[in-house]
Amino acid sequence: MRLRLLALLASSLAAGSLAAAALPSCTPDTLTGAPDGGLGGAGGGACTTTDSPCPVTFHLPLTGQKSVELRGDFQPGAWTMGVPMSIDGGEWRTTIGVKNNTPIHYKFFVDGMTWITDPANQASDMAGNSVTTASCPITGGPDCGKPDAGVDAGPPPIIGSYDWRQSVMYFAFIDRFNNGDPSNDAPVSGIEGPANYQGGDYAGLLAKINEGYFDTLGVNTLWLTVPMDNPSVAGAGSDGHPYSAYHGYWPSNLDKVEEHFGTLALLKQLVDAAHKKGIKVLFDYAMNHVHESSPTYKDHPDWFWPLDYNGKYCVCGQGCDWNDSYEQKRCWFTPYLPDWNFTVTEARAFSVSNAVKWITDTGIDGFRLDAVKHIETVWISDLRTRVTTEIEPKSKQHFYMVGETFESGNRDLVRKYVDPSLLDGQFDFPLRAVVVEKLLRRTGSMFDLDGFLASNDGYYPGIMSTFLGNHDIARIINTAMDDPWDAWAAADKGYSNWGKTPQLPTMKSPFERLAVAFTFLLTTKGIPLIYYGDEIGMPGAGDPDNRRFMQWSGYSDNQLFLRGQIEKLGQIRKAHPALWRGTRTTASVTQDTYGYVMTDGTDVVSIALNRGDTTAAVAGMPAKGHDLLTDTDISGPSVTLPPRTAMVLVAK
Ligand SMILES: [Ca+2]
Ligand SMILES: [Ca+2]
Incomplete structure (x- = not known):
């Protein structure tokens, strides 16, 4: 982590000094034929103005480089953090939108160390940067280019009256949040409590929406667990314990609602009730795999990757590698979770249509997309296309899609999916790692946090979600203790995810540290995520102990203090747009x-x-x-x- 931070700092310093030297006070307006300027800016009769972005494609022959970034003055901060180029055929290539008829100055940054000019473009400025000017035809009438009423002009583009940057999100883990209907509890026999259904449901969440729990907390966006029907069977966990599908990640009947949670009518009622309160609703959508019991798998085994891959037993982490860029997309998470093969056009169309149907059936406002790096990226771009052409014209609002790529040390991979044709944002795992280290574990100094933010503030071209805890990480209150708890230290002390597990801290200091960390999240940009129970500092080891049933009574003074601080911060954020859209x-x-x-x-x-x-x-x-x-x-x-x-x- 430390080395990574230093490397980032060094690169931003080097690029900063270059940027200063690279901008001449007067630049000839040089139009060259090198990059493919002016492609399709007016395509399809779109309204194009002098301010419209005009697409330009940049090329560099592939000659053994490991990485190439396009850097320049085409967007703020792009001399420091540019746009990664991808290999396409025998060359590196990227397409960006630049301001129409305005010169841009740029270079290629190769292998994270060498700056070169564009060999295909002879035009350069006095500082030796390549220069080009894109030109797209101007079309449209006198109102062309004027924003619709209520549309915020700030980047990234926003459709409709709701600006997603003002969201504060809460992950309501349905089975563990609130039990509003004991008649549907039905635990699966032979499974211990922590891995079994515990009774939470849509009726319970609906009650909390109507009670105003989220309004008080300053939450205006809910993330719900996967709604699709899962099988009521046991499956072996990687820790040797049998598990149920209480988490929702074993989709079976893809067009039915999980009966432990409620009915489609109740789910629709819940979304409507949230909307009446001004609360947006996101579903978790699991598109990497289905459960082996799924009729879709039984009817179409050819839509899924075979478990055998050239003689390898292709379960992730067994015969196939979680991190290999090819194998990670086709490996099965477990031997009972067949993995979608979205290179099969018919399979992809079926799955994307299923996702779209959940949107139209329920009226939700966005998706949280699971395990993004494990699926073929074309699935996401297909979904984005259908959302853009079928959902948004009717809803008149932007459909927000946030992805999960569990990578704390690889910002490039996290950023790869943040693109207008893919995701609006991702969970900011790299930022979380730094915030937890600096504010909760108190390692290093606050200079480390400042240095990280200097490059992170402008790193992603979208709306990220910032967070401290989630359902895959041991509860965050443990990490904030005077003697910070973590998985490996806990093992030394005899703690585990089962058996001896952490208790609610009795001292105030961890709650105070969490309040400081939440202050940071709620006063900086990105959609802050509150994992259910973190607002009251619920303790817990790793999965499944980090998913205990929500505590609804008997709070300690420290718990009430923490929740009170978050409630205040939520209201302050709402009252001050500087905190969510400011610089x-x-x-x-x-x-x-x-x-x-x-x-x-x-x-x-x-x-x-x-x-x-x-x-x-x-x-x-x-x-x-x-x-x-x-x-x-x-x-x-x-x-x-x-x-x-x-x-x-x-x-x-
Ligand atoms: Ca129930
Ligand atoms: Ca996959």
């Missing part, structure tokens, strides 16, 4: 403190964090400020923070 600038950094300012026009909010266990001063804050968390006036510009606290300040 972040660093105000001050020390070993244990971090100050930054979020700005959106006249909305300016300053945030001070102290992760340390002693009182500390944070510089760069307003001279006369008001702390929205404690509702008190504060004198700056240096403010004093007690141990493990944060301030969210507006100028008075």
Whole structure:
């Protein structure tokens, strides 16, 4: 992790100095034939203005390079973090949209170390960068290019009146959240409690929506577990315990609702109730595999990869490799989960149609897409095309798709799918890793966090989801303890996912640290995700202990403190657009403190964090400020923070 951070810092410094030298004050408007400018900008009678993006394709012959990035001034920050080029035939290639009739300056950044000009383009500026100007024809009438009412003009493009950047998301893990109908509990025989159905259902979630639980918490977007019918059978887990499909990731009858959760009518009622409250609903959609009991598999075995791959028993992590770029797409997660082969056109069309039908049947607003790197990418682009042509013209809103690529150390792979033709965003695993290390485990210093953010703020061309915990990670309160718990240390102490598992901490400090970390998430861009129960610091080891049933009563004072802080932060975020769409600038950094300012026009909010266990001063804050968390006036510009606290300040 440390090496990775240093490498990123070094590369951004090198590129920064180059960028400064690369921008001449006056540049001749050089139009060259090298990149393929002006392709299809007016295709299909689309409205094209002088401000419309005009597509340009860049090429570089393949001569053994390991990686090539296009860098330049075509978008903010692209001299530091460019656009990765892909191998296509015998060349590296990428297509980007650039401003029409406006010169751009660029270079290719090869193997993460060498800058070269475009060999196919002789035009260059005085600093030695390649220069090109794309030209697309101007079409359309006098209203062409004017945004529809209510559309925010900020990137990325947003359809409709809802700006997804203002979402605060909550993962309601249906079986473990709230039991509103004991008649459908039906645990599967022979399975221990932690791996069995525990009774949560749509009726339970609907009750909490109507009670206003999410409004109070400042949550306006729900992520629900996979709704598709799973079989009521046992399957062997990798830990040797038999499991049920309480998690929803064993889809069988793809067009039916899981009966432990409720009916399609109830699910539709739940979505409608959420919408009445201004709450968006996302389903988890599992498209990598089906359960072997699925009629779809029985009827069409040729739609799935065979378990035998040239004599290899192609279960991921056994005969096939989780990380091999080919095998990871065709391997079976377990011997009872046949893996879709989406290179088969008919199979892909069937599966994409199934996903579209769930949208039209229920009126949901987005998908959380599971295990993205394990499916053929064309499935995602096919779904995006159908959503764009069939769903959005009717809903008049953008359908948000966020993916899961469980990669903390590979930002390029995470970013690969964040593209207008694929996903709007992904869960920001790399950012989570840094935030957990710096704010909860207190390793290194806050300079590390600042250095990471310097490159991460502009890294993804979409709306990412930021988070601390999820259903695949041991509960985050453990990591925030004075003596941070983690999987390997826990094993030393005799803890495991089954048997001896962590209890609710009795001291306040871990709850305070979590409140500081949530302050960071709720005052920076990205859609903050709250994993159910993290708002009250529920403890738990790894899967399945991180999926205990939601606690609804008997809270400790520390739990109420943490939830109260998150409720305040949710309301503050709602009241201050700077926190979700503003620009972040660093105000001050020390070993244990971090100050930054979020700005959106006249909305300016300053945030001070102290992760340390002693009182500390944070510089760069307003001279006369008001702390929205404690509702008190504060004198700056240096403010004093007690141990493990944060301030969210507006100028008075
Ligand atoms: Ca139930
Ligand atoms: Ca697959």
